[in-house]
Amino acid sequence: MKKIVVFSLVLLLLACSESKTLSPSETAKVVAESFYHGDEETLKKYTTASGFENLSSIQSMFAQDKDSKTDFKIIEEATEGDVVWVKYTTAFDSKASIFKLVKEDGHWKVTHNGPRDKGPF
Numbered sequence: 619m620k621k622i623v624v625f626s627l628v629l630l631l632l633a634c635s636e637s638k639t640l641s642p643s644e645t646a647k648v649v650a651e652s653f654y655h656g657d658e659e660t661l662k663k664y665t666t667a668s669g670f671e672n673l674s675s676i677q678s679m680f681a682q683d684k685d686s687k688t689d690f691k692i693i694e695e696a697t698e699g700d701v702v703w704v705k706y707t708t709a710f711d712s713k714a715s716i717f718k719l720v721k722e723d724g725h726w727k728v729t730h731n732g733p734r735d736k737g738p739f
Contacts, residue, residue, distance in 0.1 A: 640664075642702040642719045645726040647690045649673075649717065654682045654710055666722055668730040682710055696738040702726065703737040 640648065645664050652660035653673055661677070662670045682688075689709035696703045702719045716739060718731040731737070 639725055642704055642726045643692050643695055645719060646692070646704040646706055646717045646728065647688075649728045650690050650706065650708055650715075651688050653677055654680060654686070654688055654708065655684045656681045664725075664727055666720065666727045666729040669728045672730045673728075680710065686710075694739060698738060703739065705739050 649661060649664050651657075652664070656677065658674060658677070661673060665673060687709060689707075691707050692704060693707060693714055694705040700721060704717045704719060705714050706717070707714050716731060716737055717728045718735060718737065719726045720729050721727075
């Protein structure tokens with residue numbers, strides 16, 4: 619009986635520690651919130667190297683109170699091959715913004731959206 623309880627606890631711990639792959643929309647929300655709230659660690663985790671470099675260079679200009687609500691809303695999402703574009707709004711910007719996401723190491727990450735990138739929106 620004791621072995622069953624120990625085995626059950628081990629299985630429970632393994633199930634809870636398994637990292638979940640976020641959808642592109644969920645990733646975009648995490649990135650937007652970490653960007654506005656100044657959470658560089660989370661921002662770095664959910665962006666590519668070039669995406670992090672681009673966003674962190676302007677993050678201080680857009681920093682908000684950590685307790686403020688972002689009111690993140692998806693307007694549209696489009697997939698083009700291995701790239702997903704997410705158009706969204708937040709409480710901090712009067713116009714919609716767009717994230718370009720790519721899959722890196724099995725996880726969706728926001729990457730740098732260059733001037734030559736022509737998204738679907």
